[in-house]
Amino acid sequence: MNCLFCRIASGxxxxxxxxxxxxxxxxxxxxxxxxVHVLIVPRRHIATLNExxxxxxxLVGAMLRRAAVIARNLGIAERGYRTVFxxxxxxxxxxxxxxLHVLGGRxxxxxxx
Ligand code: AMP
Ligand code: ZN
Numbered sequence: 001m002n003c004l005f006c007r008i009a010s011g012x013x014x015x016x017x018x019x020x021x022x023x024x025x026x027x028x029x030x031x032x033x034x035x036v037h038v039l040i041v042p043r044r045h046i047a048t049l050n051e052x053x054x055x056x057x058x059l060v061g062a063m064l065r066r067a068a069v070i071a072r073n074l075g076i077a078e079r080g081y082r083t084v085f086x087x088x089x090x091x092x093x094x095x096x097x098x099x100l101h102v103l104g105g106r107x108x109x110x111x112x113x
Pocket of ligand 1: 004015027028029030031032039086092093094095096
């Protein structure tokens, strides 16, 4: 298994976890782009958003709802935060295992660039 996030999800590689359950792990990004920068990752390997199917609706819903819980727990829910799926090269995806970024703790710009 040479996928970085599969290795983190299985516990083979360390990460600063903020949540884990049967389907998801969430951990602090190693190179944070905001005071809060957490990644929410399904344990099952899915390369990009393009590979998500209708069978995954519950999983993706759980990722988004988990983002809101983590934002609340880390104190940024009311101020505001951003959730991002980067899909493929032009969006800046560098790890090809689906992940949801949760960013907050500073004002976010729009358009995101
Ligand atoms: P993306 O560019 O959307 O594919 O996001 C990948 C993210 O993974 C980047 O924000 C990286 O900083 C982050 N990242 C890479 N390696 C690790 C790691 N070992 N632990 C935590 N986050 C990581
Ligand atoms: Zn993977």
